[in-house]
Amino acid sequence: MSGLPKYGDGRRVKVGLLGGSFNPAHYGHIEVAKCALKALGLDQVWLMVSPGNPLKPRDGMASFSARLASARRLADGRRIRVTDIESRLGQRYTYKTVVELQRRFPHVSFVWIMGADGLAQFHRWRDWRRLAERIPVAVVPRPGSFGSALHGPAASVLRHKRKPFRQAKLLSQPDACGWSFLSAPQNDISATALRESGQVCPDPDEE
Numbered sequence: 001m002s003g004l005p006k007y008g009d010g011r012r013v014k015v016g017l018l019g020g021s022f023n024p025a026h027y028g029h030i031e032v033a034k035c036a037l038k039a040l041g042l043d044q045v046w047l048m049v050s051p052g053n054p055l056k057p058r059d060g061m062a063s064f065s066a067r068l069a070s071a072r073r074l075a076d077g078r079r080i081r082v083t084d085i086e087s088r089l090g091q092r093y094t095y096k097t098v099v100e101l102q103r104r105f106p107h108v109s110f111v112w113i114m115g116a117d118g119l120a121q122f123h124r125w126r127d128w129r130r131l132a133e134r135i136p137v138a139v140v141p142r143p144g145s146f147g148s149a150l151h152g153p154a155a156s157v158l159r160h161k162r163k164p165f166r167q168a169k170l171l172s173q174p175d176a177c178g179w180s181f182l183s184a185p186q187n188d189i190s191a192t193a194l195r196e197s198g199q200v201c202p203d204p205d206e207e
């Protein structure tokens, strides 16, 4: 990823990773990114387009290039950027992606960002306990998912690592660990709703 700031004083660059299917991208993603930029004091958020969520069916999933293009249309390309790195790595599992990103960008402090629905499912991800050891996690509230996230298996297993809202900024410090909910207004936009209402650009790979 080009365009990372360089700090002469040795300060580490802080990057939030918002992984997703982006089928398609929508303003909810941009609101999540903006909220994380502010709450975590990040330099950038990368919208990391998944080549294929291992837990989601391929049926109904637009092509990778269409999903990437939808994210590029909404990102500002400066503080909110889009990356196809998982596709280039041939990688669908977040744990392995994060290991590789941390290896390639040793001067960057990464934070994983996800909606509350992600935390509710987190215990089903491959190597999720190791992932939570490896990268701090910021969870953005989402309508209908707060309870299942808060009382789900992952939040329960990781409860000793949870930080209160007001300490969320610590998550982007070098070598930080733990997770926190961010304090943010909830936004009910979803890609499912957009697909159901037909508000999706045509997929160039299917024309």
Ligand SMILES: Nc1ncnc2c1ncn2[C@@H]1O[C@H](COP(=O)(O)OP(=O)(O)OP(=O)(O)O)[C@@H](O)[C@H]1O
Residues within 6 Å of the ligand: 018, 019, 020, 021, 022, 023, 024, 028, 029, 032, 113, 114, 115, 116, 117, 118, 140, 141, 142, 143, 187, 188, 189, 190, 191, 192, 193
């Ligand atoms: N409105 C929202 N509020 C909070 N988090 C969101 C919101 N929309 C998406 N996210 C988060 O962004 C990440 C990527 O989401 P994704 O691309 O799957 O969009 P989605 O709207 O959840 O899609 P779908 O409805 O197809 O499941 C996930 O961590 C998801 O929780």
Ligand SMILES: O=C(O)c1ccc[n+]([C@@H]2O[C@H](COP(=O)([O-])O)[C@@H](O)[C@H]2O)c1
Residues within 6 Å of the ligand: 018, 019, 020, 021, 022, 048, 050, 052, 053, 054, 055, 056, 092, 093, 094, 095, 118, 124, 125, 126
């Ligand atoms: O690593 C896993 O096992 C895993 C399982 C499910 C989802 N993920 C990641 O979670 C992110 C959100 O996915 P999605 O489809 O809900 O937008 C995306 O980066 C996926 O690759 C990762």
